[in-house]
Amino acid sequence: MVGGVATYPRGTGGPSVLYLPGAGLVGLDFLTVTEAPGATHLLYDRGGTGWSDPVPLPRSAAEVATELHRVAGDGPHVLVGHSMGAVYARRFAQLFPSSVAGLLLLDPGHEDLFAHLPAEARALNDQMKPDPAALPELTAEQRAAATAAWAEILKTFPEGVRDELVAHHVEHWRTGLTESANLESEVYDELRGGGPIPDVPTIVLSAGAGNPAWSSFGSPELVRQALDGIRELHGKIAASFTRGEHRVLDGATHLFLHLEKPEEVHAALGDLLARL
16 A cells, blocks of 8 residues: 555566556456566556545546556656546646656547547447446346356456455446546546647557447447547547557457457557567
């Protein structure tokens, strides 16, 4: 623990690599990514998530970035940000540019997403975002199904870590919904008006299969248009850096691309570290 924030350091020497999970995930969900040698890896749980001390959620991106800078120090660091964590990583780079050596963005959120997609895509997104406070508790059957699903997702993890992570995700399933509640209403505006991001080596990975839940709410054509638009925005993020690169991971889904395509994520991190 560092000031109430749970941290999980791994490895020694080489560049410093910091991991920013997406909403609904925690630091240890990226444990298998830290197998890349030649670097010091720091997994951590943002305040109010995982095993860190409780704080009111949602938070501003500046609060999250300042917390990480306090925990990790000046660096410079390579930031591995996933989904909403990638938005936080870019905000960190705005606020602490000299502390960033590189960026690996895993299916990142984008502040101009809904200005770029068909209007129907916003309606699709709204349908997929229930009010976490209004949702009932899980039934015994739902808890059993969630436990089995998480156990399968984390099947390659060490047994002790896996069991604790599975139990945590089943128990704290509302946290990701609560943390991301201000993403579109506040955090994206904060990033949009937050100033320049340093021109550092950057790789953006897109989940080729997108979010499987979309198909339950939208037509195949709308889902395809949304996925194409997201990939285009990811390409624009990469193109905004002199040494930026965009890669699409075919078959990978938004939430678990780092677990479904570990070799590709390891390769991207290795390539990024080699460029430093």
